[in-house]
Amino acid sequence: MLDFRGKTVLVTGGGAGIGRAIAESFGSAGARVVVAEIDPPRAREVREALAKAGVDALVCETDVRSRAAVDAMIAQVAARFDGLDVLVNNVGDFLRIVKPFEQCSDEEIEAIYGVNLKSILLVTRAAIPLLRRRAPGSSIISLSSIEAFRGIPMVTVYSAMKHAITGFTRSLALELAPAGIRVNAIAPETTETPQVPVTAMIAPEHRDHTRRWIPLGRFGTPQDAAGSALFLASDLAAWITGTTINLDGGALAAGGWYRDPKGLWTNLPVVTGNGFNF
Numbered sequence: 001m002l003d004f005r006g007k008t009v010l011v012t013g014g015g016a017g018i019g020r021a022i023a024e025s026f027g028s029a030g031a032r033v034v035v036a037e038i039d040p041p042r043a044r045e046v047r048e049a050l051a052k053a054g055v056d057a058l059v060c061e062t063d064v065r066s067r068a069a070v071d072a073m074i075a076q077v078a079a080r081f082d083g084l085d086v087l088v089n090n091v092g093d094f095l096r097i098v099k100p101f102e103q104c105s106d107e108e109i110e111a112i113y114g115v116n117l118k119s120i121l122l123v124t125r126a127a128i129p130l131l132r133r134r135a136p137g138s139s140i141i142s143l144s145s146i147e148a149f150r151g152i153p154m155v156t157v158y159s160a161m162k163h164a165i166t167g168f169t170r171s172l173a174l175e176l177a178p179a180g181i182r183v184n185a186i187a188p189e190t191t192e193t194p195q196v197p198v199t200a201m202i203a204p205e206h207r208d209h210t211r212r213w214i215p216l217g218r219f220g221t222p223q224d225a226a227g228s229a230l231f232l233a234s235d236l237a238a239w240i241t242g243t244t245i246n247l248d249g250g251a252l253a254a255g256g257w258y259r260d261p262k263g264l265w266t267n268l269p270v271v272t273g274n275g276f277n278f
């Protein structure tokens, strides 16, 4: 059921991180792969990697925030593959804008909207006619975030955009269900990528805490997201639409719970001991 031979998959931002893992995984599963990537060196690298792996691939240097660029890229997909089975809206970025909301400039708000939501609206709208050609059975998957389901102080605009993806996913799922096109999302917790180089971000003296912080004991890998994407695109998920997979090692379930240095669960502010007064 995870055999994608004969299928065409478009991954935005497929030149690095989660998008690249998704593109390569679909390629390994036999899919024809289209990558829309803004960064020329990354586009070149993934083009070479897919060619080396023997994948029938089209890598476009495309800025998915631009209507004209998106339309040109979709025209290329139509000309070469005559349809689309899977669209993965992976581009998204908090742009390292971490500040109180009231200090966010118009330009910063526009920038966060452009890369996180406008890009998805433009690419999805342009791709739907190609997805209809392969329906029923085609599907759309958007990369959301755990920050769509909890707050993230000082990153409020990004969080709002990711929350919007939940509504987009649910509403479009209803709209496209009669055509047999499924629409879902994946919401990762912190995942090691060029955008979030988490290993480097955590001070060496705090790294030992990681295994206790996330219930499953580690941060995410791009491969974790690729697994969810292949599942959602496959017939294994044939009755799943309008929903989001929480790809978070149990973090949302844990809420404020984590394990103390002895490995015992606590939701109290402890550095040593178990935090309870007994």
Ligand SMILES: NC(=O)c1ccc[n+]([C@@H]2O[C@H](COP(=O)([O-])OP(=O)(O)OC[C@H]3O[C@@H](n4cnc5c(N)ncnc54)[C@H](O)[C@@H]3O)[C@@H](O)[C@H]2O)c1
Residues within 6 Å of the ligand: 012, 013, 014, 015, 016, 017, 018, 019, 036, 037, 038, 039, 042, 062, 063, 064, 065, 090, 091, 092, 093, 094, 115, 119, 143, 144, 145, 146, 187, 188, 189, 190, 191, 192, 193, 194, 195, 196
């Ligand atoms: N890494 C995490 O911890 C994490 C957590 C939650 C959600 N996410 C989401 O997962 C997705 C992928 O994140 P990542 O960490 O792999 O990102 P990344 O920045 O490491 O990689 C994104 C890729 O997209 C490309 N890109 C950026 N803007 C583009 C544009 N306008 N047009 C075309 N390509 C563009 C980049 O060049 C890069 O190759 C994003 O939507 C992100 O919000 C990531």
